[in-house]
Amino acid sequence: xxxxxxxxxxxxxxxxxxxxxxxxxxxxxxxxxxxxxxxxxxxxxxxxxxxxxxxxxxxxxxxxxxxxxxxxxxxxxxxxxxxxxxxxxxxxxxxxxxxxxxxxxxxxxxxxxxxxxxxxxxxxxxxxxxxxxxxxxxxxxxxxxxxxxxxxxxxxxxxxxxxxxxxxxxxxxxxxxxxxxxxxxxxxxxxxxxxxxxxxxxxxxxxxxxxxxxxxxxxxxxxxxxxxxxxxxxxxxxxxxxxxxxxxxxxxxxxxxxxxxxxxxxxxxxxxxxxxxxxxxxxxxxxxxxxxxxxxxxxxxxxxxxxxxxxxxxxxxxxxxxxxxxxxxxxxxxxxxxxxxxxxxxxxxxxxxxxxxxxxxxxxxxxxxxxxxxxxxxxxxxxxxxxxxxxxxxxxxxxxxxxxxxxxxxxxxxxxxxxxxx
Amino acid sequence: xxxxxxxxxxxxxxxxxxxxxxxxxxxxxxxxxxxxxxxxxxxxxxxxxxxxxxxxxxxxxxxxxxxxxxxxxxxxxxxxxxxxxxxxxxxxxxxxxxxxxxxxxxxxxxxxxxxxxxxxxxxxxxxxxxxxxxxxxxxxxxxxxxxxxxxxxxxxxxxxxxxxxxxxxxxxxxxxxxxxxxxxxxxxxxxxxxxxxxxxxxxxxxxxxxxxxxxxxxxxxxxxxxxxxxxxxxxxxxxxxxxxxxxxxxxxxxxxxxxxxxxxxxxxxxxxxxxxxxxxxxxxxxxxxxxxxxxxxxxxxxxxxxxxxxxxxxxxxxxxxxxxxxxxxxxxxxxxxxxxxxxxxxxxxxxxxxxxxxxxxxxxxxxxxxxxxxxxxxxxxxxxxxxxxxxxxxxxxxxxxxxxxxxxxxxxxxxxxxxxxxxxxxxxxxxxxxxxxxxxxxxxxxxxxxxxxxxxxxx
Numbered sequence: 001x002x003x004x005x006x007x008x009x010x011x012x013x014x015x016x017x018x019x020x021x022x023x024x025x026x027x028x029x030x031x032x033x034x035x036x037x038x039x040x041x042x043x044x045x046x047x048x049x050x051x052x053x054x055x056x057x058x059x060x061x062x063x064x065x066x067x068x069x070x071x072x073x074x075x076x077x078x079x080x081x082x083x084x085x086x087x088x089x090x091x092x093x094x095x096x097x098x099x100x101x102x103x104x105x106x107x108x109x110x111x112x113x114x115x116x117x118x119x120x121x122x123x124x125x126x127x128x129x130x131x132x133x134x135x136x137x138x139x140x141x142x143x144x145x146x147x148x149x150x151x152x153x154x155x156x157x158x159x160x161x162x163x164x165x166x167x168x169x170x171x172x173x174x175x176x177x178x179x180x181x182x183x184x185x186x187x188x189x190x191x192x193x194x195x196x197x198x199x200x201x202x203x204x205x206x207x208x209x210x211x212x213x214x215x216x217x218x219x220x221x222x223x224x225x226x227x228x229x230x231x232x233x234x235x236x237x238x239x240x241x242x243x244x245x246x247x248x249x250x251x252x253x254x255x256x257x258x259x260x261x262x263x264x265x266x267x268x269x270x271x272x273x274x275x276x277x278x279x280x281x282x283x284x285x286x287x288x289x290x291x292x293x294x295x296x297x298x299x300x301x302x303x304x305x306x307x308x309x310x311x312x313x314x315x316x317x318x319x320x321x322x323x324x325x326x327x328x329x330x331x332x333x334x335x336x337x338x339x340x341x342x343x344x345x346x347x348x349x350x351x352x353x354x355x356x357x358x359x360x361x362x363x364x365x366x367x368x369x370x371x372x373x374x375x376x377x378x379x380x381x382x383x384x385x386x387x388x389x390x391x392x393x394x395x396x397x398x399x400x401x402x403x404x405x406x407x408x409x410x411x412x413x414x415x416x417x418x419x420x421x422x
Numbered sequence: 423x424x425x426x427x428x429x430x431x432x433x434x435x436x437x438x439x440x441x442x443x444x445x446x447x448x449x450x451x452x453x454x455x456x457x458x459x460x461x462x463x464x465x466x467x468x469x470x471x472x473x474x475x476x477x478x479x480x481x482x483x484x485x486x487x488x489x490x491x492x493x494x495x496x497x498x499x500x501x502x503x504x505x506x507x508x509x510x511x512x513x514x515x516x517x518x519x520x521x522x523x524x525x526x527x528x529x530x531x532x533x534x535x536x537x538x539x540x541x542x543x544x545x546x547x548x549x550x551x552x553x554x555x556x557x558x559x560x561x562x563x564x565x566x567x568x569x570x571x572x573x574x575x576x577x578x579x580x581x582x583x584x585x586x587x588x589x590x591x592x593x594x595x596x597x598x599x600x601x602x603x604x605x606x607x608x609x610x611x612x613x614x615x616x617x618x619x620x621x622x623x624x625x626x627x628x629x630x631x632x633x634x635x636x637x638x639x640x641x642x643x644x645x646x647x648x649x650x651x652x653x654x655x656x657x658x659x660x661x662x663x664x665x666x667x668x669x670x671x672x673x674x675x676x677x678x679x680x681x682x683x684x685x686x687x688x689x690x691x692x693x694x695x696x697x698x699x700x701x702x703x704x705x706x707x708x709x710x711x712x713x714x715x716x717x718x719x720x721x722x723x724x725x726x727x728x729x730x731x732x733x734x735x736x737x738x739x740x741x742x743x744x745x746x747x748x749x750x751x752x753x754x755x756x757x758x759x760x761x762x763x764x765x766x767x768x769x770x771x772x773x774x775x776x777x778x779x780x781x782x783x784x785x786x787x788x789x790x791x792x793x794x795x796x797x798x799x800x801x802x803x804x805x806x807x808x809x810x811x812x813x814x815x816x817x818x819x820x821x822x823x824x825x826x827x828x829x830x831x832x833x834x835x836x837x838x839x840x841x842x843x844x845x846x847x848x849x850x851x852x853x854x855x856x857x858x859x860x861x862x863x864x865x866x867x868x869x870x871x872x873x874x875x876x877x878x879x880x881x
Binding site: 007010011013014015016017019029030031032040041044053055056059074075076 | 456751755
């Protein structure tokens with residue numbers, strides 16, 4: 001196996017600081033979960049010709065990619081980058097399993113999504129997908145069950161089909177920004193996307209929703225580097241020329257900000273990608289920089305904030321979402337213990353590893369419930385889906401939402417707040 | 423032998439707890455040093471009975487067993503140097519009893535030391551030993567290595583807190599030693615034989631630890647000295663002045679400069695020593711002791727002296743010391759951390775010897791450690807993948823040990839001998855002492871199955 005971040009790999013001293021900060025190691029006390037163990041396997045693959053086996057891939061995929069190990073490494077080993085490289089090397093040798101190939105192809109193709117998603121939405125609304133969960137025990141494969149359990153709601157009409165909100169008339173337009181409508185926001189959480197765009201418009205920005213492709217995060221995660229590069233190039237073309245690119249999906253934001261790394265093989269592209277990355281902002285960051293809209297009074301609400309891994313560690317955005325929440329009249333922010341610990345959702349992890357994801361999630365649910373909050377806010381669709389599933393299974397009725405929804409509902413122009421889609 | 427070994431073990435231990443793929447063997451081949459050696463099989467033990475069963479089996483079949491907690495040791499103690507079974511107790515991680523009446527805690531060996539500390543502190547009590555790895559090492563490993571930490575100046579090391587143990591011995595017996603009594607002279611003090619035995623005599627399956635009341639107050643101070651000798655004199659004067667600090671940490675010039683390169687805190691690059699001093703106890707006593715220390719430092723050519731007013735300021739003072747490890751890891755690909763321990767008065771001489779060795783072998787060596795108890799950590803910064811440089815490292819390590827022993831010091835203060843220091847054991851111990859230790863080893867482990875190759879080398 002050949003890796004680019006070898007220098008980083010050699011820096012690992014196996015001290016073990018990554019073990020107890022890893023949510024999966026905490027659950028299992030199994031060395032294969034910890035970054036140190038994965039790095040030891042990569043080292044063996046590089047040095048001693050450890051075979052690029054399915055077992056090796058399974059060990060690398062036993063990972064939330066939450067970045068807690070990298071954040072706590074005293075030797076500053078770029079663990080996440082190494083794991084992604086290792087996954088890519090294995091993907092090149094072993095290929096991807098059929099369901100993964102299918103999922104990645106669907107995500108990469110807006111046409112496939114447009115053709116397929118409304119049918120999924122219809123099946124879901126008709127309760128047919130729930131029948132899968134009710135099927136005879138043992139007959140339905142566990143990952144399929146987990147997928148149904150964890151999936152976000154799906155809209156028949158995606159966000160893109162809605163009209164884009166415009167800034168109030170009679171005042172000068174402050175600038176022109178792009179809203180990056182990621183796949184899951186577009187199909188799963190169109191109301192969140194709309195809240196984001198309405199807020200941007202409310203503070204005087206002309207919002208455009210360029211025709212973008214999937215951010216490529218799922219492709220990177222599954223080692224499909226070529227597809228990730230292609231998507232990055234396409235999105236780069238679509239997004240250059242705006243003064244800012246605003247996202248409300250932690251993973252899309254992290255992916256866009258990482259295009260320099262993805263396109264690193266071509267110097268010219270890399271430079272453009274790094275310039276673009278500098279303009280990508282999570283909606284909470286954008287509002288912290290440009291100011292919040294005036295909000296109307298509303299019923300008091302006790303809210304706790306769960307930090308998405310891709311926002312707090314991948315993007316270093318920690319204060320801004322809290323500032324946003326605290327600025328909402330009537331809202332009380334209560335901190336939970338371990339707000340920055342992964343919820344176990346982690347994209348498709350909760351589908352491929354349902355038992356582990358549930359264990360990691362159970363700890364998160366305890367932290368949430370201990371705050372006695374009425375709602376939990378998190379700026380990531382994967383976290384929102386996972387938290388919804390966890391709370392539902394725990395039999396707790398607690399609103400899970402994106403921080404921008406809470407703000408959007410209190411815009412003067414907003415209709416009466418609707419309960420979030422569950 | 424290898425596939426058969428796993429098959430045999432699966433007759434004793436639930437199948438899912440016995441691992442033998444090459445990947446799993448790779449995962450249990452290393453510890454916190456650079457050493458690695460593949461075990462033939464891995465057992466993830468879930469109970470003392472399982473541990474004992476593995477030992478009984480191993481003695482019957484002459485298979486090496488290497489006990490392992492979190493595998494964070496710094497002397498190769500849990501590296502399966504001769505193959506065999508990696509016996510992992512990291513999964514046995516329940517605190518079984520907290521007794522605030524008797525001020526003790528009963529725990530399984532796999533509990534993380536920092537977790538144990540947090541738990542007993544919530545009950546108003548205090549477990550002082552604080553190895554640098556406390557957030558990820560296990561209490562069982564601490565007992566097996568007799569781990570120390572910065573607070574050793576005042577509070578001693580792990581051995582000072584172990585009241586009782588349950589150990590699985592090579593015969594396959596589970597033996598209870600000591601107990602919940604503070605005073606106990608019934609029979610030999612075998613508890614202390616197992617403390618620091620580095621997994622060569624038995625596997626610790628339960629620990630009973632003595633606790634202290636949690637000190638309510640703490641004061642942190644930082645004194646910077648242009649000259650090392652002034653720092654050393656200050657350390658001696660503090661002790662002579664009737665104050666026993668909790669912590670008395672030292673950083674040398676190389677460490678200071680590495681941290682400055684890394685964090686740009688504006689540290690004085692010419693300073694030869696930083697002393698980080700802490701006192702703890704009742705608030706009035708802490709105030710008085712801090713006053714004495716401030717007076718002593720200021721009367722002794724201190725370049726600067728700061729006392730933290732609150733926890734935030736204390737954290738600022740600790741910042742440089744805490745950053746030493748990541749800072750020096752930026753210099754070269756690896757750091758090889760040593761652990762010599764000398765009489766406190768020999769610290770300046772030892773630091774100068776290490777600086778000479780650093781120049782002689784052309785290797786940067788950052789020195790930091792526990793000035794209050796004479797335990798220094800010279801960290802040799804080198805490229806682990808460069809064989810000629812690593813050969814120089816070997817010579818430098820030998821020279822450091824020689825210097826330590828000639829100053830009446832020893833090879834290891836808190837990391838253990840394990841694999842990495844066993845070639846030098848006879849430098850520090852008399853032939854009679856080694857023989858007596860080996861007699862004990864043979865009596866407890868006649869087949870030599872437990873952690874072979876450690877401490878004494880190949881027997």
